[in-house]
Amino acid sequence: MALLDGKVAIITGAGRGIGREEALLMARQGAKVVVNDLGGHFDGTGQSRSPAEEVVKEIRNAGGEAVANYESVADFKAAKRIMECALDNFGKLNIVVNNAGILRDRMIFNMSEEDFDAVIAVHLKGSFNMARHASAYWREQHKNGNLLNGRIINTSSDSGLLGNAGQVNYGAAKAALAAMAIILDRELYRYGVTCNAVAPLARTRMTVEATPAIGAAMGEVKPNQLDPHSPAHVAPVVCWLASDDAKDVHGEVFRAGIGTVWLMKGWHSVAKVQQRGAIWDPVALGARLKEELAKGLTKKESMAEVMAEGATESR
Numbered sequence: 583m584a585l586l587d588g589k590v591a592i593i594t595g596a597g598r599g600i601g602r603e604e605a606l607l608m609a610r611q612g613a614k615v616v617v618n619d620l621g622g623h624f625d626g627t628g629q630s631r632s633p634a635e636e637v638v639k640e641i642r643n644a645g646g647e648a649v650a651n652y653e654s655v656a657d658f659k660a661a662k663r664i665m666e667c668a669l670d671n672f673g674k675l676n677i678v679v680n681n682a683g684i685l686r687d688r689m690i691f692n693m694s695e696e697d698f699d700a701v702i703a704v705h706l707k708g709s710f711n712m713a714r715h716a717s718a719y720w721r722e723q724h725k726n727g728n729l730l731n732g733r734i735i736n737t738s739s740d741s742g743l744l745g746n747a748g749q750v751n752y753g754a755a756k757a758a759l760a761a762m763a764i765i766l767d768r769e770l771y772r773y774g775v776t777c778n779a780v781a782p783l784a785r786t787r788m789t790v791e792a793t794p795a796i797g798a799a800m801g802e803v804k805p806n807q808l809d810p811h812s813p814a815h816v817a818p819v820v821c822w823l824a825s826d827d828a829k830d831v832h833g834e835v836f837r838a839g840i841g842t843v844w845l846m847k848g849w850h851s852v853a854k855v856q857q858r859g860a861i862w863d864p865v866a867l868g869a870r871l872k873e874e875l876a877k878g879l880t881k882k883e884s885m886a887e888v889m890a891e892g893a894t895e896s897r
């Protein structure tokens with residue numbers, strides 16, 4: 583019995599990179615897969631059917647079941663059609679992996695309104711769109727006594743969890759996707775649905791072509807050696823989180839890649855100063871803050887440093 587036997591999964595942006603690996607692995611683990619991909623450039627322009635078609639072909643050639651879908655997750659009505667694609671072809675839906683993504687990096691003072699909106703539309707609105715339609719379907723099914731153990735896995739990023747200059751649009755969306763996973767989990771757990779977020783680290787066109795500094799931190803691919811930065815390293819945790827076995831792991835945020843899975847912890851109080859019965863004087867408050875809060879100040883981790891870990895290990 584494979585991990586995802588009998589499951590139906592939608593993976594958005596599954597025509598390339600990380601989503602492709604997730605689709606291939608989930609299909610190998612028994613899931614029937616909707617391979618959604620608009621097939622555009624990394625900045626979100628253009629479209630092509632061939633990335634999704636190729637992945638469906640690969641899955642079918644390996645004996646799995648898959649169907650292609652070319653809609654944009656950014657469009658609310660189109661997102662509903664992505665869900666209906668699963669229902670029409672496979673009769674139900676269990677798993678949604680919100681993976682589709684684009685990049686339009688600029689420093690804040692140079693970023694156009696369009697660059698901000700386009701990135702938010704695909705990552706944040708697109709993930710909302712998919713979750714909105716799937717959750718209404720799961721809640722309805724739950725009311726009718728049909729327990730589908732729904733699973734949503736959002737794709738976050740160190741850009742949002744740690745911060746990365748030049749990505750105010752992308753990082754804000756990715757931080758929101760981690761928050762969204764926690765909130766959706768709190769809303770949907772009662773219906774048997776879990777939600778988690780995964781921040782990947784992988785060699786894809788998004789890191790090699792779109793963010794050359796991150797790409798360079800990974801080093802070169804060594805011939806005849808498993809690439810430590812292969813997107814295939816991200817898929818296993820996503821695949822497991824999608825399974826029934828993972829029902830008790832929910833509302834969490836992970837980082838995955840380089841053969842490693844990190845459990846991440848975000849906003850939580852680490853220090854406080856308090857005064858009762860009077861309003862703080864700002865100067866006195868500042869002095870106490872400098873003294874007390876220094877202990878809790880954040881160590882600045884960077885995505886490039888984490889990527890470089892993999893390059894060091896492979897030497």
Ligand SMILES: NC(=O)c1ccc[n+]([C@@H]2O[C@H](COP(=O)([O-])OP(=O)(O)OC[C@H]3O[C@@H](n4cnc5c(N)ncnc54)[C@H](O)[C@@H]3O)[C@@H](O)[C@H]2O)c1
Binds near residue numbers: 623654681787
């Ligand atoms: N590669 C990394 O190290 C890394 C790090 C952090 C986060 N991520 C995230 O992982 C996800 C996958 O990225 P990747 O690195 O595999 O990049 P990628 O560019 O190889 O793949 C993204 C896919 O999404 C598709 N897509 C874009 N807009 C779409 C839309 N509106 N509707 C449907 N499909 C659409 C693209 O056509 C593409 O095939 C993204 O959400 C990305 O932000 C990647």
